[in-house]
Amino acid sequence: MSPSAKWEYMKTIYERYHQAKNREEKGRILDEFCKTYDCHRKHALRLLNAAPPAEHRPPRAKRGSAYTQGRLPVIIQQLWEASDFLCGQRLKPTILEWLPDIRKQFRTSSQEERLLLRIGSATIDRMLKSKKLRLKRRIYGTTKPGSLLKHHIPIKTDCWDVDRPGFAEVDLVSHSGACALGDFAHTLDMTDVMLGWVERRCVLGKSEIGVERAINEIRQELPFDLLGIDSDNGSEFINNHLYRYCQGDPVAGRAPVQFTRSRPYKKDDNAHVEQKNWTHVRKLLGYGRYDTERAINAINDLYRHELRWFQNFFQPSMRLREKVRVGSRLRRKYDPAKTPLRRLIESGKGDPAKVQALLKLREQINPFELSRVIDRKLKAICAMASKITLTATRSRKWMENYNNGLIIHRWASSNSDRDITRLRRAWGKEKRLAAA
Numbered sequence: 350m351s352p353s354a355k356w357e358y359m360k361t362i363y364e365r366y367h368q369a370k371n372r373e374e375k376g377r378i379l380d381e382f383c384k385t386y387d388c389h390r391k392h393a394l395r396l397l398n399a400a401p402p403a404e405h406r407p408p409r410a411k412r413g414s415a416y417t418q419g420r421l422p423v424i425i426q427q428l429w430e431a432s433d434f435l436c437g438q439r440l441k442p443t444i445l446e447w448l449p450d451i452r453k454q455f456r457t458s459s460q461e462e463r464l465l466l467r468i469g470s471a472t473i474d475r476m477l478k479s480k481k482l483r484l485k486r487r488i489y490g491t492t493k494p495g496s497l498l499k500h501h502i503p504i505k506t507d508c509w510d511v512d513r514p515g516f517a518e519v520d521l522v523s524h525s526g527a528c529a530l531g532d533f534a535h536t537l538d539m540t541d542v543m544l545g546w547v548e549r550r551c552v553l554g555k556s557e558i559g560v561e562r563a564i565n566e567i568r569q570e571l572p573f574d575l576l577g578i579d580s581d582n583g584s585e586f587i588n589n590h591l592y593r594y595c596q597g598d599p600v601a602g603r604a605p606v607q608f609t610r611s612r613p614y615k616k617d618d619n620a621h622v623e624q625k626n627w628t629h630v631r632k633l634l635g636y637g638r639y640d641t642e643r644a645i646n647a648i649n650d651l652y653r654h655e656l657r658w659f660q661n662f663f664q665p666s667m668r669l670r671e672k673v674r675v676g677s678r679l680r681r682k683y684d685p686a687k688t689p690l691r692r693l694i695e696s697g698k699g700d701p702a703k704v705q706a707l708l709k710l711r712e713q714i715n716p717f718e719l720s721r722v723i724d725r726k727l728k729a730i731c732a733m734a735s736k737i738t739l740t741a742t743r744s745r746k747w748m749e750n751y752n753n754g755l756i757i758h759r760w761a762s763s764n765s766d767r768d769i770t771r772l773r774r775a776w777g778k779e780k781r782l783a784a785a
Contacts, residue, residue, distance in 0.1 A: 355386060356406035359396060362386075366397045416472055421464055424455055425476055431720040432664060437470035437477075439686045442665045444468075446688060447716055454717050513698045515576030516607075517541045518622035519564065521555065521585055522630045526638025526735065534639040534648065535585075536630050537563045539578070540622040543696070545666040546571075546689040547629050548657065551648040553640070555583075557590040565594070570653075572693060572703035577607030581619060586610070629660060633727060637734030644733040651730065655723045661689045662707070663716045668692075 350358070362382045369375045383393050416422070428451065429435065432443050444451070444465050451457060451465070517539050524534040532554040539548045548571065550563035568575045578595070580586035587610065597605030611618030633656070639645065665686035673680045690707060693699045 353406055360402050363397055415464060416468055429477055431717050437473035439665045440473050441470045442686045450715050511543050514541050514544045514573040518579045518619045520622045520626060522626050524639045534645050538622055538626055538630055539567050540625045542621055544689045544692045546661055547625050549652045551645045553645055555585040557588040560585045561590045561594050572707060573699045575606055579609045581611050582613050640735050647730050651726050655719055658714060659719050662711050
C-alpha cells in the first residue's frame with residue numbers, strides 16, 4: 350500500500366471510528382485498522398484520536414544533518430581541495446592523518462572533531478557531489494617498440510602477489526603537447542606495487558642512458574631495496590643499457606634487479622603505473638609541451654621535494670585485495686585506505702635509517718601549506734610550456750610526406766580537416782612561389 354493510499358484509508362477509518370456507538374465497536378475498528386495499516390495499536394490510537402486529517406498527506410519533514418551545519422562543510426571542502434580532490438573513501442582516513450594540522454589550520458572545537466572523525470565516506474561524497482568536475486581528454490602515446498633483447502627479458506604473465514616492497518612498475522609519460530617534433534620532456538614514473546609509493550624524474554628525450562640514470566637516481570632515494578622492475582615494450586626500456594644495469598655490478602656494490610616486461614599492447618599488465626600516470630603526472634602537468642632545461646629542472650625540483658612528500662606522506666590510497674565474481678559481475682574488495690608511508694612502516698621491510706628520517710620530516714610539514722606551495726610551483730611550471738605551432742615553413746617536409754602517403758595518419762586523426770586543408774594551401778602557395 351502506497352503512502353497516499355494509506356492516507357486515504359486512514360481518513361475513511363477516522364470517520365467510522367468517531368461514528369462508533371460503543372467501546373466494543375471502536376475496538377473492532379481499531380483491530381481492523383492495525384492489521385490493514387500495519388502499525389502498533391498505540392500509534393493507531395494517536396492517529397484516530399488526533400485532529401481530523403487534512404485532504405492530502407502532508408510532506409514528511411526532512412531530517413536535519415549535523416554535517417551540513419556550522420563550519421564543517423567548509424572544513425571538508427578545504428581539506429578535499431588541499432588533498433588534491435580525493436574521493437570519500439580516501440578522504441576519510443586523510444582526516445585522521447591530518448587531524449593535528451586541521452586543529453592548527455581551523456582551530457576546531459571538540460564537537461567539530463567528533464563529527465569529522467565520525468563522518469562516513471558516502472556522506473563526504475554527497476557533500477562534495479555538486480563541486481566535482483570530471484574532465485576527459487584523449488591521450489596520444491609516443492611509445493615505440495624495442496625489438497632488441499626481447500628474448501632475454503621475460504614477460505610477466507602472473508599477477509602481482511608480493512608481500513614486501515621493492516617490486517615496481519615503470520613507464521614514461523610524454524610532454525610533447527600538440528607537436529611531437531624534436532626533443533621534449535618525458536616523466537619516468539616508478540610505482541611500487543605493494544605500497545603504492547611513487548617516484549618520478551623528468552628527462553629530456555627518451556635516450557637509453559638518460560632513462561638508466563633516472564632509474565638509478567630513484568633507486569638511491571627509495572626507503573627500501575629495489576628488487577624488480579616491470580616495464581612496457583618501448584625501446585627506452587628494452588635495451589642493453591638497462592639490461593646490463595639490472596644484472597648488477599659486484600664491484601660497484603650494486604645488487605641485481607629482476608627485469609620483466611608486459612605483453613605487447615596490453616596496458617592492463619601495468620595497471621598500477623598506468624593509473625599513476627594520470628593521477629600523479631598528467632593530472633598535474635596537463636598536456637603542454639616542455640622542452641627546455643629550465644622547465645625540466647623546475648619539474649624535477651617539484652618531483653624530488655613537495656610532490657614526493659605530499660603524495661607519499663599525506664595521500665592515502667586503496668589497494669585491491671581480491672576480486673569476487675557474483676553472477677555476471679566482478680566485485681572488487683579493497684583494503685582500508687592508507688598512505689604509502691604508513692604501509693611501509695607496517696610492513697617492517699624498509700631501511701630503518703631512511704624511514705626514521707622520513708618520519709621526522711613528516712612531523713615538520715604542514716600539509717595545507719605544502720599544498721599551497723605545490724599550486725604555486727605548478728603555476729610557474731605551466732608558464733614555462735612552449736608555444737609551438739606547425740607553421741607552413743616548419744611543416745614543409747611533413748606535408749610533402751603526407752601527400753606522398755609516407756606518414757601514418759595518426760596526427761591527422763587527432764586534428765580537424767580544416768587544419769589539414771590550411772596546411773595544404775599554405776604549403777602549396779609556398780611551393781608555387783618557389784617555382785616562380
